[in-house]
Amino acid sequence: MIKTLSIVLVIMGMFALLSALKSSISLYQRDRRPSTFSFVPVVLGFIIGYILYAAFLSMKPEITFIECVVAVIFFGGGIFCVMIFGVVSQSMERIAFAEFQQRHNASHDRLTGLPNRRFLLKTITEQITDDSTIQQKLALIIIDINNFNNLNEVFSHQKGDVLLAQFSTRLKEYVDDDIFLARSSGNRFTLVLLNPENTNIPAYIEGMQAYLDHPLTINDHDMNLTNTAGVALFPEHGSNAEELLKRAEISMYSAKRIQAPYAIYEPSRTSHFYDQTELAAMLHNAISTMDFELYFQPVMNVQTPNQTTFEALIRWTLNDGYIVRPDDFIPIAEQTNAIKQITHWVLETAIAQLAIWHSQGIFPQVQVNLSVKDLEDNNLEPYLKRLLKTYAINPAQLTLELTETSMMQNPCKAREVLEKIKKLGVSLSIDDFGTGFSSLSILSNMPIDEIKIDRSFVTDLLYSSNHEAIVRSTIYLAHSLECRVVAEGVETEALGQYLMSIGCDKIQGYWYGRPMTLAQTDAWLHESHLVNFRVASQN
Numbered sequence: 046m047i048k049t050l051s052i053v054l055v056i057m058g059m060f061a062l063l064s065a066l067k068s069s070i071s072l073y074q075r076d077r078r079p080s081t082f083s084f085v086p087v088v089l090g091f092i093i094g095y096i097l098y099a100a101f102l103s104m105k106p107e108i109t110f111i112e113c114v115v116a117v118i119f120f121g122g123g124i125f126c127v128m129i130f131g132v133v134s135q136s137m138e139r140i141a142f143a144e145f146q147q148r149h150n151a152s153h154d155r156l157t158g159l160p161n162r163r164f165l166l167k168t169i170t171e172q173i174t175d176d177s178t179i180q181q182k183l184a185l186i187i188i189d190i191n192n193f194n195n196l197n198e199v200f201s202h203q204k205g206d207v208l209l210a211q212f213s214t215r216l217k218e219y220v221d222d223d224i225f226l227a228r229s230s231g232n233r234f235t236l237v238l239l240n241p242e243n244t245n246i247p248a249y250i251e252g253m254q255a256y257l258d259h260p261l262t263i264n265d266h267d268m269n270l271t272n273t274a275g276v277a278l279f280p281e282h283g284s285n286a287e288e289l290l291k292r293a294e295i296s297m298y299s300a301k302r303i304q305a306p307y308a309i310y311e312p313s314r315t316s317h318f319y320d321q322t323e324l325a326a327m328l329h330n331a332i333s334t335m336d337f338e339l340y341f342q343p344v345m346n347v348q349t350p351n352q353t354t355f356e357a358l359i360r361w362t363l364n365d366g367y368i369v370r371p372d373d374f375i376p377i378a379e380q381t382n383a384i385k386q387i388t389h390w391v392l393e394t395a396i397a398q399l400a401i402w403h404s405q406g407i408f409p410q411v412q413v414n415l416s417v418k419d420l421e422d423n424n425l426e427p428y429l430k431r432l433l434k435t436y437a438i439n440p441a442q443l444t445l446e447l448t449e450t451s452m453m454q455n456p457c458k459a460r461e462v463l464e465k466i467k468k469l470g471v472s473l474s475i476d477d478f479g480t481g482f483s484s485l486s487i488l489s490n491m492p493i494d495e496i497k498i499d500r501s502f503v504t505d506l507l508y509s510s511n512h513e514a515i516v517r518s519t520i521y522l523a524h525s526l527e528c529r530v531v532a533e534g535v536e537t538e539a540l541g542q543y544l545m546s547i548g549c550d551k552i553q554g555y556w557y558g559r560p561m562t563l564a565q566t567d568a569w570l571h572e573s574h575l576v577n578f579r580v581a582s583q584n
């Protein structure tokens with residue numbers, strides 16, 4: 046009886062050791078470190094010892110008390126080994142997990158959990174240097190959330206982060222598992238598609254943008270984020286990861302410039318691409334000589350078609366003839382504060398031009414864009430007052446445009462500055478209305494005369510019942526605040542006629558006229574409109 050019990054105890058001890066052996070093998074398989082392998086032979090050695098002792102006991106007819114005690118110790122030893130091994134393997138797992146997390150954090154973005162730029166570059170490099178005989182083809186698609194900086198400024202960065210996380214979740218839902226998706230920088234995501242010849246890329250992007258066109262929630266408000274995509278292909282558009290990413294960015298920027306939803310890289314564009322630092326250095330020189338030009342875009346006055354308005358739009362032409370659009374250089378000028386000098390130049394050039402037209406008997410109105418930084422310029426109002434006096438211009442001929450976002454950054458200060466300017470007799474207009482997430486109660490306190498509905502709402506008005514409702518209610522709202530309403534981006538007659546029928550006061554867009562050089566503007570005035578102006582000014 047005692048003998049059987051002792052043998053059972055030894056065998057149970059051995060089973061305990063067997064389970065420890067199993068765990069030590071699986072730990073080694075996961076971990077692959079020599080230190081974890083050292084458990085395996087030790088435990089195996091013990092098991093052999095247990096088997097031998099059990100065999101020894103079973104061969105003896107009688108066992109002594111000492112042999113019985115040794116059997117109990119063998120059992121206890123087995124259980125002890127399992128316990129010790131449990132503790133050791135737990136702490137090994139913790140170490141392994143911490144190491145994994147460290148590696149993961151170095152290659153992933155914390156907010157969205159997506160691979161970061163470093164991991165992205167590494168992955169692209171691995172794919173394109175794959176030395177199999179068939180060259181791997183791939184497409185990089187960059188997706189950049191539009192106006193994200195405005196959003197961060199208007200809300201807080203924390204709220205911006207919440208939106209980014211929601212946006213990335215939605216993006217992850219759309220993107221298949223076999224496509225590598227990374228957050229390549231703040232508001233920019235990058236997809237790596239293998240074998241792009243099997244995918245219709247434009248259709249893929251359109252599908253993705255339609256899927257992303259879905260309200261996200263912040264502060265209990267629904268908000269739609271739009272995005273612009275840029276595509277570069279390997280091997281066609283670059284030979285290394287950095288070059289491919291840069292070219293996908295170039296195409297994304299060119300899509301933004303023409304307000305297209307996406308663009309695929311076109312090699313001919315490279316010579317016209319300067320990066321931010323190059324542009325900043327060139328801009329410094331351009332400002333010292335005020336090497337800019339004003340274009341004028343006509344705006345149609347629905348009620349008084351004889352009275353033409355022009356929006357003055359700055360252009361900067363480089364030595365190679367490339368025209369840099371304000372969207373590309375105004376943000377740089379804002380960073381260096383040079384924007385104040387630029388605005389002073391634009392105001393003086395526009396007012397001097399009004400004086401020249403005045404001497405020809407032509408009295409159009411001119412609209413000038415201000416930057417958010419101009420609201421911090423205490424010299425702006427006295428400067429404007431001096432200009433109006435020097436050139437003897439009727440202040441009612443001038444309107445200043447400010448974006449909704451810039452007014453909302455510091456509404457108190459904006460109101461103070463705008464009220465001073467308004468006292469000069471100059472009109473004020475809210476540009477890009479609808480894109481700035483502004484509070485209507487603040488807006489209704491601003492001394493404004495005009496609201497310009499952003500072209501993103503106007504362009505697809507005839508096809509989007511949402512946008513139609515927004516435009517209609519904006520017109521209603523503006524009229525109840527006694528403001529005029531301008532629709533921007535009106536490219537077709539049908540759209541223009543429709544906007545007039547719902548009460549828009551002014552129509553601006555390629556349908557009525559594109560931005561023109563001064564010479565073209567003069568020709569435009571003289572050819573078709575001078576007669577009207579003469580008549581209008583004589584009345």
Ligand code: G
Pocket residue numbers: 357358359370371372375388391414415416476560
């Ligand atoms: O002309 P274009 O579509 O490229 O203008 C792009 C943007 O640049 C528009 O938002 C317009 O308001 C802005 N812009 C054009 N001219 C000026 C200017 O003289 N000063 C400022 N601050 N912005 C301008």
Ligand code: G
Pocket residue numbers: 303304342358414476477497500533534535536553554555556560
């Ligand atoms: O943001 P702001 O309203 O200042 O922008 C004015 C700019 O809008 C002008 O510089 C002009 O280039 C651009 N623009 C004017 N009309 C149209 C149009 O009908 N379609 C498009 N796509 N852009 C336009």
Ligand code: MN
Pocket residue numbers: 356414446476
């Ligand atoms: Mn404008």
